[in-house]
Amino acid sequence: MTHAWAALKRLARRLSAIVSTEKVVDEEGLRASFREACGRFKRLVSANNKALEAMSHMEETLAGSQPYDLAYVRTQTTRIVSAVYQMVEALDTLAPGRYSALRPRFESIRTQLVPLLETAPGTHDGTLIIPFSNITAADAPRVGGKAANLGEMRNRASLPVPDGFGVTAQAFWLFMRHTGLDEEVDRQLRLASPDRLESLYGVCSRIRQKIVAAPLPPELETALNTAAQELVHRTGTTARLAVRSSALGEDSMGHAFAGQYRSMLNVPAEHLVEAWREVVASKYGVEAVAYRMRCGLADRDVAVSVAVMPMLGAVAGGVLYTRDPVAMRADNMVIHAVHGLPRGVVDGSLPTDRFSLCRVPPHVILSRQVAYKSERYAAANGEGVTRLDTLPDMASAPALTDAQLHTLAELAMRVEQHYGIPQDVEWALLDNGEFRLLQARPILFNRAARAPEAAPPLPEGTVVLLRGGETASPGTACGPVVQVRKQAETLGFPDNAVLAVPHADTRWAPLLSRAAAVVAGTGSSAGHLANVAREFGIPALFGVGWKVDTLKTGTVVTVDADAGQVLEGRIESLLADAPAPRNIMEGSSVHAALSGVLAHIAPLTLTDSESPDFRPENCQTLHDITRFCHQKAVEEMFRSDDDGYPKHMAKQLYLDRPLQFWVVNLDDGFLREPQGKLIPLEDIGSPPMLALWHGMMHVPWAGPPPVHLQGFLSLLAQSASTPGFEPAGATDFTIRNYFLVSSRFCSLQSRFGYHFCTVEALAGDVDAENFVAFRFKGGAADINRRLLRVRLIAEILEEHGLRTRIIRDSLSARLEGLPMAETLRALHVMGHLVMHTRQLDMIMSSPDSVVYYKEKLSADIRTVLAASEQA
Structure with missing residues (x-):
């Protein structure tokens, strides 16, 4: 009986060993399977970040004033569509067949985008030539x-x-x-950009x-x-x-x-x-x-x-504005005239006579400025036109007599009366005394020049560098002077500089999208470059003569085109009320295309993941699909039923008590394998996670900053404000936060309320492989406060050596190639920011508050780093 009992015990031990071995094999297989699923999840998160970043960039572009073209809209849309498709595919591999209705919704939205990006020109009848007599x-x-x-x-x-x-x-x-x-x-045009002039040429x-x-x-x-x-x-x-x-x-x-x-x-x-x-x-x-x-x-x-x-053999020519384009409140018209062909006026190359006449008959001449016109344009003997010297007596004589001025004024007012709005009219005077109208177009009024009596007093000691010329485009702006004399010098022209040129030539027009203001030696308000400057809302002072050469490259000046002067330095009293440049993109076809595609991309209607309406069929935009995919991917990865990985893999972090953080061991991230569902912090063997955790927890979070919130925002603040992250408080606004770790790697997926951030890091002995990546987005406050917060975070990260990029309220930062110690140091900084910038957007109401919290965060980070060095 004793021998039988001993044999039974030996058999029991063998069976136990077999079961134990099978269990180890199952655990290893499950771990390998989970690592594969983590790879899919990581690709989904990466695609989500790319899609959201591109969406933010498109929204920022639509609201801004920088130029863009249809190629930009197509490229960004393609980038978003591709990223969302990758998310749909990744979710399907994580949960095969479970969300089959998502793909048809994606295809439906993608199909709606296609016609908005078409580039084929419209077709008309086959007529190639139409006489003026048949045109209206x-x-x-x-x-x-x-x-x-x-x-x-x-x-x-x-x-x-x-x-x-x-x-x-x-x-x-x-x-x-x-x-x-x-x-x-x-x-070819897909390669072009107005900001890359060398490539554009x-x-x-x-x-x-x-x-x-x-x-x-x-x-x-x-x-x-x-x-x-x-x-x-x-x-x-x-x-x-x-x-x-x-x-x-x-x-x-x-x-x-x-x-x-x-x-x-x-x-x-x-x-x-x-x-x-x-x-x-x-x-x-x-x-x-x-x-x-x-x-x-x-x-x-x-x-x-x-x-x-x-x-036409014109003896005089020029441009007439039926209302002064830079003084639109005045009841006068302006005529610019030269001897010969009108070209000398429109290309800004010749001095011009300037006459101001009353708009009301009999069109009294209010002022006259007769230039010395030593040259004129005329038809060449062969082909094209040539520039000829003018006889001295003719050079000093007005290009038009008073009678001719009145006749021209009457014709121009008939043009305005026909169209019903002020007109820019190009004209020529024939040798038989008759006028011919060569062009008419509406005058674009950007804004009126400031009245002299409205000018604020200049600060004592203000240096006037230049005075004179004609206001070609009203306004005031400041920037460093950049002298441009030849085409090659345009390639290095910087943003927000004052363009100083000898002639108001249209070849400088590509620079106006970057210039703060323009000063030209020749030209007038009637020239082509003046028209473009007014269209873009860029202050311009033309016809200053040799004085333009006195402006030295690099000197910071304030161009007061309204008063016809250039002042040394930045004169705040003049710039205080200067309006922002007109967003000329508004109303254009490309602006309409961008606005149209964003309507199918950016709005977020699926906001509550607990709602029964949170289903694939209700995704109205690509943003909805990204929200749905990300939410469901998290649920699939970390659900706790019998088929889920976390029941076997994810361990709840324990430090004095269970915390609202779960840790998944991808490989060798634990020093000891836990027997239960908890993992003590001292058993974590991942230096990147420990560095991140130290940064998060060394300075206790005191809860949300004091702010008076009402209604929903008050509930939101309460739902995310428990410093200890007690699991009992888990809601849609305090979802589980997961660390995925190995001995060299850490990935944190964290969401508190409306604030979402990810941190990824690799820290080992091979410097070239080490990196830290940080993404931060969201907030419940208005966009301006969220922007102040991400800029604050970016400034702190940059002070610690990270490269940052901000697109609206989305921030990304990265550091790579540094030794392990410096990589872990960056993780301490990120950890503190992850924890201590939550809900900070709610009190970002003034520059003073930004300065205060930046100083506080910086001081606390110094404390965190000092403690890490002593450990």
Whole structure:
């Protein structure tokens, strides 16, 4: 009996060993399976971060004033769609078939985005040429604004406009498709950016060369030559033509395109085909491309139509504003005039006469400023135009007599009365004394110049560096002077600098999206560059002569264009009421595209994960899908039923009592394997986790900062304010916080209330492999307070050597390649910020509060680091 009992005991021990061995095998298999699931979860979290970062960037772009184009909208949308797709796929691998309704919702939203990003141009009838006699304003979508307005004035208002014809947008697209250039241009422009001028110059040069060298479709070449011969025969003039751009959208209320496209003057009729191609190529000049990008105009929206007229032998020309564009409250019109062709006015290269007349008949002349006009533009003997010397007596004489000023004023007011709004009119005076109107477009009023009596007194000792010239665009701005004399110098032009140039030439237009202000030696308020400056809301002072050379590069100045002066230093009293530059993107097609796609991407309607409506079928946007995927991925990874990993893997952290943190051992992160559901802190063998935990807990959290919250926010504060993280308080606002650890690695997924952050770190003996990554987003306060908080956190992280990036209320930071000790030091800093910046956004109400809490956080971090060094 004794032997039988002993044998039974030996058998029991063997069975126990077998069961124990099987259990170890099961545990190891489960651990390997969980590591694989962690990889999927990590990819889902990474895709979630990418999607949210891109969403924030798009929202910031929509609200800001920096230029962007359709390529940006397409790229960011593609990035978000790709990231959300990865999240849907990852969730499906974590829970196969459990959320099958999610994929159809994703596909439905993606399908809604496609038409908003289309780039194919619209199609019209096959008409290639339309005579001015058959054109009205309604034809602008076919022949562009310039030709449409000329036809309108000629046929509907009976105003003196030259004969001519328009080459339609259909002709442009026929040419581009015939040569395959439409697709080539689209590929090239994807490489372009208005902020990378060196690259932009290269892209534009390649496109223009291809256009100039490309053959025309036979039917277009025939149509152009036939129309030119018919115009010469019809008008009885010499076979010399003016070939001027009339792009779609040009001369419109929102975008004048002043001087952005090329005009070919004095072109022999037999060379019309080459001239038309040159004008078309000018669509891809650096100035034009940068302007469109700055204005948010897609390339597909701008087809180059062309207006063709007989070349006029003008004895005088210029520009008339039916209301002063920089003093719109004044009841006067302004005329700028030169001898010869109007080009000297519009390109800002020649001094001009300036006359101010009363808008009301008999148009009393209120003021006159007659310039010494030593040069003029005239038709060259061969082709094009030339600059000629003017006889001394003629140079000092006004370009127009008083009688001619009155006649021109009457014509211009008829233009305004026809359109019902103030007009910018280009005109020419023929040698027979008759006027011809060459162009009309609405005046864009950005804002009026400040009245002299409204100017604040200058501080005592203010140095006036320059005084004089003409206010080309009103306003006041400050920045360092940068002298630009040649094209190559534009490449290094910095943001928010004062552009100082010898001539108000349109080649400087690409810099206006970055300039704080412009000062030019020549030019006037009637020039193309002045129009662009007013359109962008950039202060501009033109016609200051040689004085522009006295402004030294690097000198910080305040340009007071309203008062016609440049002052040394930053004059706060003048800048206090300066309005922000106009966001010229608003109202553009690209702005509409960005706004449209964001409506399907950014809104978050699934906010309560405990609601029965928190289902795949109710995802209305891609943001909803990211929210759903992340929430369900956390539940799938860390649910505690029999099939879940945490029942076997996740251990609740224990330090005097169970805490609201769970730790998952990915490999060798525990010094001893716990027998129960708790893991004491002293059994953790992951230095990255311990460093992070020390930073979180060394300075006790005193609860949320004192703030008066009501209603929901008060409940929110209470739900996340328990310093000990008692598990009994767990709600949707205090979900479990998980550490995933090994002996060298730590990942923290943490959410407190509306604040979500992740920390990942690898800290070992190989410096090149070490890294720390930190992401922080959210808050219950308004966006301005959340922004103040993330900037505060970023400043502290940067002081400790981390690279940071802020997009709206989302912050990311990273550090890599440092020794283990320095990597752990960064984790101490991050741990403190994770714990002690919760709900801080609620009291970020003033610069003083930001300074106070930054000093407090910095002091506490010094205490944390000192304690870690002593340990």
